[in-house]
Amino acid sequence: MKVDVVPSADGSAVVEIGNTKVIASVFGPKPLHPKHLQNPEKGILRCYYDMMSFSVPERKRPGPTRRSIEISMVMKNALASTLLLEEFPKAVVDVFVEVYEANAGTRCASITAASLALADAGVPMRDLVSAVAVGKVGGMIVLDLTKEEEDHPEGATDIPIAMVGRSGKITALQLDGAITKEELKKALELGKKGCSILYEMQRKALKAKYGVR
Amino acid sequence: MIYVKPKQIVIPGEVLGEGMDIIPGEGTIREGRKIIATVVGLADISGRVLKIIPLEGPYNPKPGHVVIGEVVDIGFSGWIVNIGGPYMANLPVGEAVKEYVDLLKTDLSRYYDLGDKIVAKVISVTRSKNVQLSMKGPGLRKLEGGHIIKITSYKVPRVIGKGGSMIKLIKEMTNTAIIVGQNGWIWIKGSRRKDELKAIRAIYTIEKESHTSGLTDKIKRMLGDKSV
Numbered sequence: 097m098k099v100d101v102v103p104s105a106d107g108s109a110v111v112e113i114g115n116t117k118v119i120a121s122v123f124g125p126k127p128l129h130p131k132h133l134q135n136p137e138k139g140i141l142r143c144y145y146d147m148m149s150f151s152v153p154e155r156k157r158p159g160p161t162r163r164s165i166e167i168s169m170v171m172k173n174a175l176a177s178t179l180l181l182e183e184f185p186k187a188v189v190d191v192f193v194e195v196y197e198a199n200a201g202t203r204c205a206s207i208t209a210a211s212l213a214l215a216d217a218g219v220p221m222r223d224l225v226s227a228v229a230v231g232k233v234g235g236m237i238v239l240d241l242t243k244e245e246e247d248h249p250e251g252a253t254d255i256p257i258a259m260v261g262r263s264g265k266i267t268a269l270q271l272d273g274a275i276t277k278e279e280l281k282k283a284l285e286l287g288k289k290g291c292s293i294l295y296e297m298q299r300k301a302l303k304a305k306y307g308v309r
Numbered sequence: 310m311i312y313v314k315p316k317q318i319v320i321p322g323e324v325l326g327e328g329m330d331i332i333p334g335e336g337t338i339r340e341g342r343k344i345i346a347t348v349v350g351l352a353d354i355s356g357r358v359l360k361i362i363p364l365e366g367p368y369n370p371k372p373g374h375v376v377i378g379e380v381v382d383i384g385f386s387g388w389i390v391n392i393g394g395p396y397m398a399n400l401p402v403g404e405a406v407k408e409y410v411d412l413l414k415t416d417l418s419r420y421y422d423l424g425d426k427i428v429a430k431v432i433s434v435t436r437s438k439n440v441q442l443s444m445k446g447p448g449l450r451k452l453e454g455g456h457i458i459k460i461t462s463y464k465v466p467r468v469i470g471k472g473g474s475m476i477k478l479i480k481e482m483t484n485t486a487i488i489v490g491q492n493g494w495i496w497i498k499g500s501r502r503k504d505e506l507k508a509i510r511a512i513y514t515i516e517k518e519s520h521t522s523g524l525t526d527k528i529k530r531m532l533g534d535k536s537v
Contacts, residue, residue: 107365125367125395136437139395180338180347184367185437187395215321218366218461220347222338223322262322262345302320302349306364306520 097208097301099216107217109301111209113228114242115199120209121192122217125181128188139184143172143191145206151198167203174207174227174258174268180220189219200243200254201229207258207268212298216305225267226294227258230287232275237283239290255280257287261295264288311359313352318364318520320349325359334360350463351520364520368394368462368492370440374431375449377457377490378442380421386412388421390429390442393459393492398440400429405444426452426496428488452488455498458509460516462493467519468512475515475525482532483508507532 102108105121112118128134145167149158171193181189191213193206204227211225231238232253233245246252253273259266275283311326313319325337326344333339336348337359346352350361370376370392378398382389387401402410406420421427428449429442444450460468468489469476480487485499485508495512499505511528518524 106367127395127397184395187438215349216365218348218363220336220366221321222340222345222347224320262324299320299323303318306318306349308318 097212097297099212099301099305105213105217107213107215107219109209109212109216111205111212113201113205113208113240115197116195116201116205117197118193118195118202118205118209120194120206120213122189122210122213122219123192124189124217125184125187125219126190128186133188134186136185137182139181139187139189141172141176141179141181141189141191143168143175143193143210145171145193145195145203147195147198147202151195167206170203170268170270171207171210175210175214175225177267178211178221178223178225178260179214180222183220189214189217198243200241200246201256204228204240204256204258208294208298212301215298215302223260223262224295224298225258225260226291226298227256227268228287228290228294229254229256230283230290231255232273232279232283237279237286239286255283255287257284257291259288259291259295261292261298264292311354313354315352315354317352318349319346319352319361321347325352330357332358334358336361336363363463365461366463368392370394370396370398370431370434370438370492372431372433374491375428376431376442376492377426377428377452377488377494377496378492379457380423380425380427383417383421383423388417390427392429392431392440392442392490393462393494396438396440398429398431398442400427400442400444404432404442421451426457428452428490428496431491448488452496455486455496456505456509458495458497458512460493460495460512462491464516464519465489465491465493467524468495468515470525475528478525478528479508479511479532482529483511 099109102121107122195202207227231241253275258268323346348363350363376392378390378392381391390398432443433441483504488496
């Protein structure tokens with residue numbers, strides 16, 4: 097993890113988790129146009145998630161897809177509750193996340209990177225958000241699935257979790273596949289543990305910008 | 310109980326202190342009994358108030374600030390000025406021009422045209438962030454020529470230095486005229502391009518290393534003072 101990687105952005109971060117690599121850049125707060133989108137009570141957050149055409153083994157057609165629009169929304173919902181946007185009425189904060197290498201768990205890496213970039217941009221926030229996927233592969237509960245694990249012949253369950261670092265509150269939780277109640281509880285515990293490790297790494301990356309260990 | 314030392318770098322979510330006797334200042338919030346940082350910055354303790362001097366972030370206009378801006382629009386009775394940060398500022402004719410102006414007959418661009426750079430003063434900021442500027446006051450004027458560079462507004466105090474020492478040093482050693490706006494826009498004009506570049510480089514260095522100590526000596530050395 098590293099912050100301040102895009103000079104033209106107000107804040108930016110790169111996050112590499114295994115072979116999943118993403119860059120997040122933040123622009124704003126800045127004036128929002130058209131005017132009818134403005135909220136006079138608080139600023140708004142806009143997220144864009146995009147996979148580069150060379151990020152996956154088979155070329156992905158560039159441009160937004162149904163999937164990327166959904167992930168953008170998931171990201172926005174996961175991050176918005178931590179930001180103190182009341183300080184910027186009528187303004188907007190734009191977050192652009194580009195996945196340049198994908199190996200499962202891109203939405204989690206994107207949330208982690210976006211939160212880091214927002215902090216780097218100086219947008220006031222209650223806490224950093226970190227995200228990781230947990231799942232069940234061949235009867236085993238595992239953390240941070242790779243593409244090979246996701247495509248396991250016996251089928252895999254994928255559960256992306258986003259967690260607010262200090263309080264341990266969950267801001268995003270999705271489930272793809274089948275899992276029992278007990279296994280889900282176990283998976284969540286593991287996911288929370290994973291998120292706290294990421295949280296520590298985020299804190300280190302932010303401090304490293306100013307030469308603090 | 311305060312957990313941080315003064316000038317320590319803190320990041321969002323960090324617990325700075327605990328207890329109801331501490332007052333959360335700028336860049337912090339109270340969460341239960343705890344004081345939490347909301348921005349990246351340096352912790353600052355003054356009495357019972359715990360606040361953060363941010364290192365990054367958008368410009369937050371306050372009444373009394375002298376800022377540098379660019380005219381981006383001319384309205385019927387005033388100008389819209391970009392002062393950096395999330396909000397545009399409004400400069401009405403009455404605050405900008407001394408003489409009487411017949412709005413129906415006058416083209417306002419004869420006073421300030423699109424793209425003009427001005428030094429103005431923030432006179433009011435409403436809760437919904439309508440910023441009003443004024444040109445009434447010493448030193449408030451249109452800027453002719455020169456260059457404008459933009460830095461984070463929170464680093465302006467370091468560029469100016471204690472009692473203006475840093476900016477005085479740069480002005481004298483590079484032989485340039487410099488005006489620093491509170492919004493982080495800095496206007497530099499010298500008779501030679503070389504001097505201007507030297508001053509610009511010095512200011513960017515200050516911005517990058519504003520959180521370190523011994524900056525004045527470093528700048529002195531950079532500008533060619535052999536005595537340090």
